[in-house]
Amino acid sequence: MxxxxxxxxxxxxxxxxxxxxxxxxxxxxxxxxxxxENAPLWTGTWEAAPSGTAPELPDASIRNVVHTSVGGVAARIHVSNRLGTAPLQLDAVTVALQRPGPAAGPDALPGSVRAATFGGAASVTVPVGEDRISDPVDFRVPADSNLLVTVHALAGSVPATYHETALQSSFVAQSSHRAADVDGAAYTRTVSHWYYLSGVDVLRxxxxxxxxxxxxxxxxxxxxxxxxxxxxxxxxxxxxxxxxxxxxxxxxxxxxxxxxxxxxxxxxxxxxxxxxxxxxxxxxxxxxxxxxxxxxxxxxxxxxxxxxxxxxxxxxxxxxxxxxxxxxxxxxxxxxxxxxxxxxxxxxxxxxxxxxxxxxxxxxxxxxxxxxxxxxxxxxxxxxxxxxxxxxxxxxxxxxxxxxxxxxxxxxxxxxxxx
Known part of the structure; x- marks a missing residue:
């Protein structure tokens, strides 16, 4: 003891x-x-507790900007439908490093974009009231860095579980095919919430x-x-x-x-x-x-x-x-x-x-x-x-x-x- x-x-x-x-x-x-001693050493590096729901952003890719605490050699992404009223269907989830700069925005660091899978599939359906955790993503995560976690939900996945008070600007592209973009030019709208995302783990x-x-x-x-x-x-x-x-x-x-x-x-x-x-x-x-x-x-x-x-x-x-x-x-x-x-x-x-x-x-x-x-x-x-x-x-x-x-x-x- x-x-x-x-x-x-x-x-x-x-x-x-x-x-x-x-x-x-x-x-x-x-x-x-x-x-x-044999337990996997997965450690939470970032979290946002679901606080409510918002109307879905139809046919939009949402690039959430999150800040890590500790780093690791792989990542897992937590997506959430905790407060939704219908199954959440995500057809794309990616993670990347935000390109650094004095006015860092939606651009990813070249070579860093990775697709997250769920049971080997690029898409996932999250039941009402639940979260899902991605498969391990081969992605080296630095400590104290900004990640871009981009999600696209299929139309009809309403309402969207979100964290309201992000105190951080994230970005929206009015297209379903922008999750893997390195160049953030398509992300022309900013939001002050984190959508569909409840955590990031790292393997340490x-x-x-x-x-x-x-x-x-x-x-x-x-x-x-x-x-x-x-x-x-x-x-x-x-x-x-x-x-x-x-x-x-x-x-x-x-x-x-x-x-x-x-x-x-x-x-x-x-x-x-x-x-x-x-x-x-x-x-x-x-x-x-x-x-x-x-x-x-x-x-x-x-x-x-x-x-x-x-x-x-x-x-x-x-x-x-x-x-x-x-x-x-x-x-x-x-x-x-x-x-x-x-x-x-x-x-x-x-x-x-x-x-x-x-x-x-x-x-x-x-x-x-x-x-x-x-x-x-x-x-x-x-x-x-x-x-x-x-x-x-x-x-x-x-x-x-x-x-x-x-x-x-x-x-x-x-x-x-x-x-």
Missing amino acids: IQLPRAWVTRRRCLAVLALTLLSTTATFPGASARS PSDAGSVVAFGDSLTDGTGSTPGTNHRWPDRLSQRLSALPESRRPGVLNAGIGGNRLLLDGTGPNALARLDADALSRGGVRTLIVLEGINDLIVAPSRLDPAAYARAYRQIVARAHALGVRVIGATLTPLGGHKLWSPERESVRQEINTLIRGQLFDAVADFDAVVRDPARPVRILPAYDPGDHLHFNDAGMKALADTIDPAFLAGQLRATQPRS
């Missing part, structure tokens, strides 16, 4: 330098030392696995600068790049703007989507949970801290059953936001007391890092994009800096989750 660390100390940043202690509890759990010689950041708009990146990969999970991945490759985990962003812990909101509630968006991801070793603020402030609001604690315990129990450790993040301030009230602030403080207790394997005290010492119910002005709820680029970096890379790179032996 694995004994997790009792104390996890990191830095707190407040404009210059602050001090923060991340608390952790002692935890052992079934499966924590039962990982098969490393057993470092992946970390899933599981949350709402704070994790999804709202408030950060579009097109810069400055969401806090991206910032965390940048910090982890200092680790040796053999110890660097992939970082997956399973945030959905408007998502809720206890009730459905934007996308299914956290408990309903936990398996699909977190525990089934390739090589997952650690789950970071930042969920609950929308239950607190969005009608119908939930003001019973015990209900939050029960939900968190369910998440931890389900993760532990697969050998995944769980870090709980405290709920951050929202004083000054139109939905703030003294009653909700009191409940937030009670929930944070529970999170700092014995619920999780470790605690990331985001609240302590970003609150204004002069007005603790508010975010520091330097981190506030103006809505008093989300975080700008500096705030996102402060959240990422809360987490100690050495903890995430620990030699915890865990059961390989299904993939």
